[in-house]
Amino acid sequence: MKRKLIALDLDGTTLNNDAVLSPTTIKTIQQVAAAGHVVSIVTGRPNRISQQFYDQLGLKTPMINFNGSLGHLPHRHWDKEYQYTFSRDIVFDLMQHQQEFDVEAMAAEGKTLFLANQIKPLAYGFFPTALTQQQLLSQQSLQQNPTSLTIALKREAQPRFIAYVRDHYGDLVDVNSWGGPNSVIEMGAKGIQKAIGVEFLAHLYHINREDVIAFGDENNDNEMIDYAGTGVAMKNATPHLKMLADDVTSLTNEENGLADYLQKAFNLEDSVTA
Known part of the structure; x- marks a missing residue:
């Protein structure tokens, strides 16, 4: 399969309603990354309250925080890091x-x-x-x-x-x-949102827009879902995001909907369990 860029929103998407990564989600994401695909967190959260999930997942890719305003490599100095600010x-x-x-x-x-x-x-x-x-x-x-x-x-x-x-x-x-x-x-x-970060990642890894898969659930995911070649809204997403999306998960974030979708899309063997 052609290498994909997979952009993961956190709250309401990759995390369950207790803001926790389930073992099934962790295993599935690690399987997808091990297969050679680029998996990155793209969140509205600050880095101070998202880095623990990055570490749990064992990611080595850049993380996008503040809805696209910060792109960085956690724990490392990186000469391609960017940050948008205002007065x-x-x-x-x-x-x-x-x-x-x-x-x-x-x-x-x-x-x-x-x-x-x-x-x-x-x-x-x-x-x-x-x-x-x-x-x-x-x-x-x-x-x-x-x-x-x-x-x-x-x-x-x-x-x-x-x-x-x-x-x-x-x-x-x-x-x-x-x-x-x-x-x-x-x-x-002004004008900075998650799609800015996803586009940055796509260019960094030389991945075409049509090979970007993005997952989200809320209005701050709108531009990212619209930008991605395959924009996937969670079953628990806002109605507007579902309208923008190319696909909708059959399960909610509380039911490991993201893991279930990835397992089916990448032909992984494990079945989702709550």
């Missing part, structure tokens, strides 16, 4: 409006950057429950332009917040709300 002045301005938009927490991040402020009690997993003095976000501590800004706020404040950002900085950043139960806004450099 920290935007963060400073939004910090001045935190009370107005009822912001609960804000985190500015990059490959080696993590600064946050937690204004109200919060139980979202991606925000640490306790911040050290060195992690506190302020005009003094934020010395570099961030790759991503994540904001937790009341859901009813989302439309006003998004409208403010688009009105003032719409030519510099993209702003979107997360799917799922948590009311979270995410910001990144």
